Amino acid sequence: MTVIVEARHLSKSYRRGEQLVPVLTDINLDIAEGEFLALMGPSGSGKSTLLNLIAGIDRPSAGSLRVQGLDIAALSESALAAWRAAAVGFIFQFYNLLPVLTAFENVELPLLLTPLTRRERREHVELALAMVGLADRAHHYPSELSGGQQQRVAIARAIITDPAILVADEPTGDLDRVSAADVLSLMNRLNTDLGKTIIMVTHDQRAARAARRIVHLDKGVLSDSDVEVETAVSH
Amino acid sequence: MYALKLILRNALRHKLRTALTMLGIVIAVLAFGLLQTVVDAWYAGANAASDKRLITRNAISLVFPLPISYRDRLRQIDGIKSVSFANWFGGVYINERNFFPQFAVDPQTYFALYPEYKIAPEQLKAFLRDRRGCVVGRKLANLYGWKLGDVIPLRGTIYTGNWEFVVRAIYDGRDTSTDTAIFFFQWDYLNEAINRMYPRRANSVGVFVLQIDEADRAAEIARKVDATFKNSLAETLTETEKAFQLGFVSMTEAIVLAIRIVSFLVIFIIMAVMANTMAMSTRERLSEYATLKAIGFRPGFLLLLIFGESLIIALIAGTVGCLLTFPVARTFVAHTGTLFHVFNVSSQTILMQLGAAFVIGTVAAVVPSLRAARQGIAEGLRAIG
Numbered sequence: 224m225t226v227i228v229e230a231r232h233l234s235k236s237y238r239r240g241e242q243l244v245p246v247l248t249d250i251n252l253d254i255a256e257g258e259f260l261a262l263m264g265p266s267g268s269g270k271s272t273l274l275n276l277i278a279g280i281d282r283p284s285a286g287s288l289r290v291q292g293l294d295i296a297a298l299s300e301s302a303l304a305a306w307r308a309a310a311v312g313f314i315f316q317f318y319n320l321l322p323v324l325t326a327f328e329n330v331e332l333p334l335l336l337t338p339l340t341r342r343e344r345r346e347h348v349e350l351a352l353a354m355v356g357l358a359d360r361a362h363h364y365p366s367e368l369s370g371g372q373q374q375r376v377a378i379a380r381a382i383i384t385d386p387a388i389l390v391a392d393e394p395t396g397d398l399d400r401v402s403a404a405d406v407l408s409l410m411n412r413l414n415t416d417l418g419k420t421i422i423m424v425t426h427d428q429r430a431a432r433a434a435r436r437i438v439h440l441d442k443g444v445l446s447d448s449d450v451e452v453e454t455a456v457s458h
Numbered sequence: 459m460y461a462l463k464l465i466l467r468n469a470l471r472h473k474l475r476t477a478l479t480m481l482g483i484v485i486a487v488l489a490f491g492l493l494q495t496v497v498d499a500w501y502a503g504a505n506a507a508s509d510k511r512l513i514t515r516n517a518i519s520l521v522f523p524l525p526i527s528y529r530d531r532l533r534q535i536d537g538i539k540s541v542s543f544a545n546w547f548g549g550v551y552i553n554e555r556n557f558f559p560q561f562a563v564d565p566q567t568y569f570a571l572y573p574e575y576k577i578a579p580e581q582l583k584a585f586l587r588d589r590r591g592c593v594v595g596r597k598l599a600n601l602y603g604w605k606l607g608d609v610i611p612l613r614g615t616i617y618t619g620n621w622e623f624v625v626r627a628i629y630d631g632r633d634t635s636t637d638t639a640i641f642f643f644q645w646d647y648l649n650e651a652i653n654r655m656y657p658r659r660a661n662s663v664g665v666f667v668l669q670i671d672e673a674d675r676a677a678e679i680a681r682k683v684d685a686t687f688k689n690s691l692a693e694t695l696t697e698t699e700k701a702f703q704l705g706f707v708s709m710t711e712a713i714v715l716a717i718r719i720v721s722f723l724v725i726f727i728i729m730a731v732m733a734n735t736m737a738m739s740t741r742e743r744l745s746e747y748a749t750l751k752a753i754g755f756r757p758g759f760l761l762l763l764i765f766g767e768s769l770i771i772a773l774i775a776g777t778v779g780c781l782l783t784f785p786v787a788r789t790f791v792a793h794t795g796t797l798f799h800v801f802n803v804s805s806q807t808i809l810m811q812l813g814a815a816f817v818i819g820t821v822a823a824v825v826p827s828l829r830a831a832r833q834g835i836a837e838g839l840r841a842i843g
Contacts, residue, residue: 272836280752280835301756308754315839319749323467335460336754380753 227387227420228254228277233286235272235443246272247443250286256387259414259421261434269443270424271392277422278390279307291387308336312381314410316393318373320365320380326352327361330379337384351379355409371402378409382419389413391423395430407433461759465766468739479735480775483818486728487779488786491811493721495787495803500714502800504703506635509673511571513702514666514683517693523662524692531686537670537679542567543663545648547641549612549621551602558598558796560612560641562648569593571669574632581606581627589647591626595638599628601796610641617652637799668696725814732822736768740826747830748838757831764830768823769816776815780808 233250262270275281355375395403439446516522547560585591653660680696791801
């Protein structure tokens with residue numbers, strides 16, 4: 224199986240005044256293409272930081288990180304932004320939709336960075352919204368949608384450019400049980416039917432069970448003994 | 459187009475906040491324009507001056523007169539095409555609040571030197587025929603309801619007594635910058651009365667007005683005039699009409715400076731208010747901007763959004779402020795009587811107002827846009843609006 228994410232001796236520290244606070248220490252991790260991986264750990268364990276590094280929205284302090292064979296830490300800011308636009312789809316805990324744009328316009332956003340025509344963009348967006356079951360809500364604003372619907376719009380936005388990786392940071396953290404189940408089911412379908420590589424941060428055991436592999440982080444260190452390969456439970 | 463859509467929707471996101479900010483800018487730009495127009499009005503006399511007219515006055519002070527006999531010697535000086543003269547009268551019409559300039563002038567020559575005062579030929583003839591006749595500006599006539607044939611009483615202050623004049627002509631300005639709030643009457647009428655009352659003060663004028671052939675020779679001719687009367691009983695000081703007018707302005711320069719400072723202070727204050735508005739809006743949207751950057755949008759796009767929103771708010775409000783300046787200026791001058799003889803909102807003032815609005819919009823966006831552009835994505839995603 225092709226390795227799509229390869230982290231070697233990855234470390235990240237933040238400066239807090241005079242102090243250097245280590246968040247990740249010597250992370251070595253391979254993620255296969257088409258894998259659905261859950262990153263779990265207590266609060267402050269560094270799981271979101273690791274996700275941010277893989278997604279290219281933060282830079283490591285040390286070590287190497289190759290995604291799709293590319294050393295993303297060596298890319299310039301503009302090259303990194305271009306890479307993210309093509310290769311990464313984001314799903315956030317609080318959806319992070321732009322409130323002044325409709326569902327259609329939110330999903331269309333990433334396509335503005337592509338050379339697609341207006342008509343082509345419209346076709347892509349309609350397809351993505353249909354895939355997440357919200358074709359009839361295209362012209363609603365986020366304030367007119369439920370939490371679960373907003374997260375599905377966010378998922379549509381995340382997949383619209385057909386990225387290689389979907390990163391999800393607590394995607395069900397703000398949802399009720401039913402909505403959370405719907406979202407996880409959708410993510411599972413993206414993984415099994417479309418072969419999307421999904422890396423999900425969660426502290427929710429139920430959400431983690433949607434993944435095929437769970438990796439535990441504690442105090443910035445991967446727990447070797449906790450790298451598990453589990454069969455995904457379909458919802 | 460997408461950026462414009464985002465900009466407009468963001469600008470209208472908090473309608474009350476945007477409306478109040480715009481109201482502040484409208485008022486500030488309006489006040490700025492009005493104050494600049496007051497400054498322009500202060501300099502109106504100097505700006506309307508002709509570069510082919512010189513004013514000769516007593517070198518000691520304008521208060522002291524010059525002998526009328528200087529006229530013939532002035533006519534002899536090379537470069538001088540025509541000579542006229544005037545005396546400041548300084549009378550009171552009904553009460554001291556009704557102030558307007560009053561000049562006793564040489565009726566045969568004065569209005570030829572001032573082609574910007576447009577007088578109907580038959581009215582000018584009527585004025586010349588009547589020793590008690592007066593020529594009044596249209597603004598004065600409208601203000602006090604004077605018509606041709608009306609008798610205007612003035613109480614003399616410099617030349618004491620009660621004086622009566624008959625309106626024989628009403629002049630209009632050649633353009634909007636011409637002062638039409640001046641009262642002219644015949645110098646001979648004044649001189650006859652002075653001859654009776656104060657013979658020693660008779661046959662003297664306040665200023666000579668000289669028309670010259672070439673504006674480039676103004677300095678040279680002025681020197682010649684003053685040299686002609688050097689060491690005489692009444693030495694002269696000759697200068698361009700503009701310099702003469704500016705001499706009056708310089709007496710109140712501190713007031714003009716204060717008005718200018720206040721006008722710019724008003725803009726500075728609203729700039730701070732606008733900057734606060736944009737800072738608040740940007741702070742609320744940090745996670746949105748981080749999301750856009752995460753998706754792949756460059757910091758330049760964020761700069762465009764924030765500057766665009768700030769400029770649209772400022773320029774729309776600034777335009778409204780400019781448009782309102784005209785009716786407000788008209789109302790202002792209607793309530794100030796003849797304090798400002800010329801009060802026009804110039805195109806330069808409008809440009810300055812729009813420029814001020816542009817500066818407000820630009821400066822207000824600088825710090826918030828840099829903050830949004832420079833903030834790390836991970837940090838921005840954690841921000842709570």
